[in-house]
Amino acid sequence: MLTISTGNNAVAAAVRRVKPAVVAAYPITPQTEIVEQIANYVADGSLDTRYIPVESEHSAMAACIGASITGSRTFTATSSHGLLYMNEMVNWAAGARLPIVMANVNRALGPGWNVWAEHTDSLQARDTGWLQIYVSTVQEAYDAVVMAFRIAEDRRVYLPVMVNLDGFTLSHITQQLYVSDIDGFIPPMELDHRISPDDPHGYGCMTGPQDYFRIRYDIERSMRESYAVIQETEKAFADRFSRSYGFTDEYRCEDADVLVITLGTLGKEAEVAVDMLRDEGIAAGSMRIRWFRPFPPLDTRDRELVVIDRDYSFGCGGILADAIRAQTKRDCFSVIAGIGGQEVTYRDIAGFVRDRRIGEEYWFGVDA
Amino acid sequence: MSGLQETEYILKCTSACAGCSTSLILRHVLAAAGPDTVLVIPACCTSVIQGVYPKTSFRIPVYNVAFAASAAVASGMSAAFEAMGKKTNVIAYAGDGGTVDIGIQALSGALERETNFLYICYDNEAYGNTGMQRSGSTPLGARTTTTPEGKGHKKKDLDRIVAAHSIPYMATACSAYPKDLAGKVEKALATKGPAFIHVLAPCPPGWRYPAEKTIEMGKLAVKTGVWALYERMYETVVISGPTKAAMIKPTPIEEYIKPQGRFKGITPETITTIRLDSERMLRRLAAEEEGSC
Numbered sequence: 001m002l003t004i005s006t007g008n009n010a011v012a013a014a015v016r017r018v019k020p021a022v023v024a025a026y027p028i029t030p031q032t033e034i035v036e037q038i039a040n041y042v043a044d045g046s047l048d049t050r051y052i053p054v055e056s057e058h059s060a061m062a063a064c065i066g067a068s069i070t071g072s073r074t075f076t077a078t079s080s081h082g083l084l085y086m087n088e089m090v091n092w093a094a095g096a097r098l099p100i101v102m103a104n105v106n107r108a109l110g111p112g113w114n115v116w117a118e119h120t121d122s123l124q125a126r127d128t129g130w131l132q133i134y135v136s137t138v139q140e141a142y143d144a145v146v147m148a149f150r151i152a153e154d155r156r157v158y159l160p161v162m163v164n165l166d167g168f169t170l171s172h173i174t175q176q177l178y179v180s181d182i183d184g185f186i187p188p189m190e191l192d193h194r195i196s197p198d199d200p201h202g203y204g205c206m207t208g209p210q211d212y213f214r215i216r217y218d219i220e221r222s223m224r225e226s227y228a229v230i231q232e233t234e235k236a237f238a239d240r241f242s243r244s245y246g247f248t249d250e251y252r253c254e255d256a257d258v259l260v261i262t263l264g265t266l267g268k269e270a271e272v273a274v275d276m277l278r279d280e281g282i283a284a285g286s287m288r289i290r291w292f293r294p295f296p297p298l299d300t301r302d303r304e305l306v307v308i309d310r311d312y313s314f315g316c317g318g319i320l321a322d323a324i325r326a327q328t329k330r331d332c333f334s335v336i337a338g339i340g341g342q343e344v345t346y347r348d349i350a351g352f353v354r355d356r357r358i359g360e361e362y363w364f365g366v367d368a
Numbered sequence: 369m370s371g372l373q374e375t376e377y378i379l380k381c382t383s384a385c386a387g388c389s390t391s392l393i394l395r396h397v398l399a400a401a402g403p404d405t406v407l408v409i410p411a412c413c414t415s416v417i418q419g420v421y422p423k424t425s426f427r428i429p430v431y432n433v434a435f436a437a438s439a440a441v442a443s444g445m446s447a448a449f450e451a452m453g454k455k456t457n458v459i460a461y462a463g464d465g466g467t468v469d470i471g472i473q474a475l476s477g478a479l480e481r482e483t484n485f486l487y488i489c490y491d492n493e494a495y496g497n498t499g500m501q502r503s504g505s506t507p508l509g510a511r512t513t514t515t516p517e518g519k520g521h522k523k524k525d526l527d528r529i530v531a532a533h534s535i536p537y538m539a540t541a542c543s544a545y546p547k548d549l550a551g552k553v554e555k556a557l558a559t560k561g562p563a564f565i566h567v568l569a570p571c572p573p574g575w576r577y578p579a580e581k582t583i584e585m586g587k588l589a590v591k592t593g594v595w596a597l598y599e600r601m602y603e604t605v606v607i608s609g610p611t612k613a614a615m616i617k618p619t620p621i622e623e624y625i626k627p628q629g630r631f632k633g634i635t636p637e638t639i640t641t642i643r644l645d646s647e648r649m650l651r652r653l654a655a656e657e658e659g660s661c
Contacts, residue, residue: 021448021451021452022444022447022448022451024440024443024444024447049451050447050448050450050451052443052444052447052481053481054440054443054477054481055473055474055476055477055480056473056474056477058436058437058440058473058474059437059439059440059443059473059474059477060440062433062434062436062437062440062441062443062444062474063440063441063443063444063447064444065433065437065441065444066408066431066433066440066441066442066443066444066445066446066447066448067444067445067447067448068444068448069431069445070445070448070449070452071448072448072451072452074444074448088434088436088437089434089437092433092434092437195406195429195431195445196429197403197404197405197406197428197429197456199429200426200427200428200429200430201424201429201430202418202419202421202423202424202426202429202430202432203429203430203431203432204431204432204433205415205418205419205420205421205424205430205432206415206416206418206419206420206421207420207421208420208421211421211422
């Protein structure tokens with residue numbers, strides 16, 4: 001069925017189809033529409049879930065952890081300060097190997113108060129053991145939430161998945177959305193280590209260095225296995241729903257001399273910039289990173305790289321640029337742009353490519 | 369009335385300190401709760417008592433959670449079991465630091481949302497497993513490693529905070545009165561909705577008295593009126609027998625304070641303040657029981 005929807009409502013619509021047993025969430029701008037819409041679904045009977053209106057994000061993730069360990073499908077959504085406030089439990093969820101799915105609406109961090117898009121919130125959580133995907137359209141937000149449950153609940157993974165969408169530039173914009181019957185796409189959740197009085201165990205108790213080290217390595221092993229699970233899931237999704245995705249979303253990259261590398265909605269803007277540059281005779285391509293964890297293998301060959309970061313690690317640089325340099329062993333032109341909702345148009349992106357200075361960092365609108 | 373210790377859910381030779389009333393309380397709680405029970409514990413003495421991975425000294429499932437998170441994790445667990453149609457008891461078992469300090473927000477939220485669970489705070493009046501630092505529950509005048517001259521602030525009144533949530537069942541108890549405790553646990557678990565029990569847990573190394581006096585110390589807390597035993601069903605208060613007796617003929621408060629090394633150097637004025645506060649608490653409870661409050 002073809003509808004129109006905001007990014008937030010697409011996430012809620014996907015959750016309605018996936019039918020989690022428990023949703024625990026706390027409202028925060030610009031995520032509020034997601035939790036409001038889920039509350040509406042529960043109220044009108046179209047979603048049979050236990051909705052726990054918790055008193056904080058720390059408790060939102062804690063309640064999801066408590067529900068998930070019983071073997072129940074669990075969802076929450078947050079943004080920015082909410083993600084930071086729950087960070088302790090975000091780490092706990094991955095360490096406890098719980099397939100929780102969370103939508104994070106990317107937003108800047110105070111002070112000063114700023115509700116607009118930025119990726120520093122979720123990129124601070126990159127080392128937690130969560131899988132992370134960044135989406136760029138309303139349809140992709142819907143599809144990513146559906147696939148996230150199947151990937152997280154696969155016993156080769158048993159790790160939580162964070163679906164990231166840009167605040168306002170995706171959460172609040174309206175695009176077309178195909179919603180369809182997903183019955184059978186996600187197998188019933190089976191958590192091998194679910195808690196049960198019939199088979200009592202201690203969970204998360206004090207653990208010595210040797211065992212702890214092995215348990216942490218197990219997380220990384222599952223993270224590596226998740227590559228295959230992601231590929232299988234995206235293939236199965238494409239076969240059934242005719243929409244295909246990959247670790248990256250590449251546009252006119254095959255014969256490109258220079259690649260624009262982005263996360264989130266900037267990637268769609270970059271595609272327009274690429275068309276413009278091609279008309280000028282510059283062989284540009286756009287490579288939008290979808291999965292940030294696990295970080296994908298990239299085929300950049302000998303092309304020049306322009307990396308746009310809507311985030312920053314103070315004292316180091318753009319977080320995406322840092323990851324790209326580490327992965328490709330090549331330097332790039334690192335553009336810092338769009339932080340705190342700064343407007344970045346396709347014309348600006350075309351300018352970054354034209355004026356690229358490989359090896360340098362450029363703060364858009366601040367640096368000369 | 370529960371038969372005490374009909375079944376043991378804590379195995380022998382745990383790493384609890386000699387004279388530990390926390391493990392004693394938990395034995396009674398679990399015996400009263402039975403096998404269809406899941407325990408949620410934050411960082412606290414009980415996370416040490418349960419043992420080191422891959423072993424556990426408990427015969428029921430135990431879910432360890434971050435310090436502030438017990439009530440919220442229990443909320444999620446309770447909701448999930450309800451959705452499955454399971455009647456499993458979800459019991460959060462947390463120390464005073466994890467309850468009156470870092471965990472109070474999650475506790476308040478879970479009570480307000482009428483979570484169907486039992487929250488037990490075992491109160492040894494300090495951060496025990498980190499070596500006895502002061503908590504909001506440490507009494508006035510008590511020395512801890514962070515109040516070397518004696519605490520200058522009063523013990524936080526957790527029970528009135530919980531009572532303000534107007535829940536169907538809450539009670540206080542003490543490790544020295546196991547039958548009273550077990551009966552309250554049974555009532556709490558029979559309650560639909562949130563139940564809360566605050567148990568005084570005398571601690572030999574923390575309070576600095578000989579391990580063999582742990583029961584005596586609990587009895588003295590009640591007999592002197594420093595600790596009151598009662599139940600509250602919404603606004604209805606029922607004072608328990610031992611505290612009724614203490615209200616008629618209290619033991620002098622010095623008999624409770626003097627044997628404890630943590631009160632070394634306490635001034636007569638501070639003792640008077642503690643006594644007057646205890647008397648005020650008992651008067652208030654008596655007035656509430658009579659319904660005049």
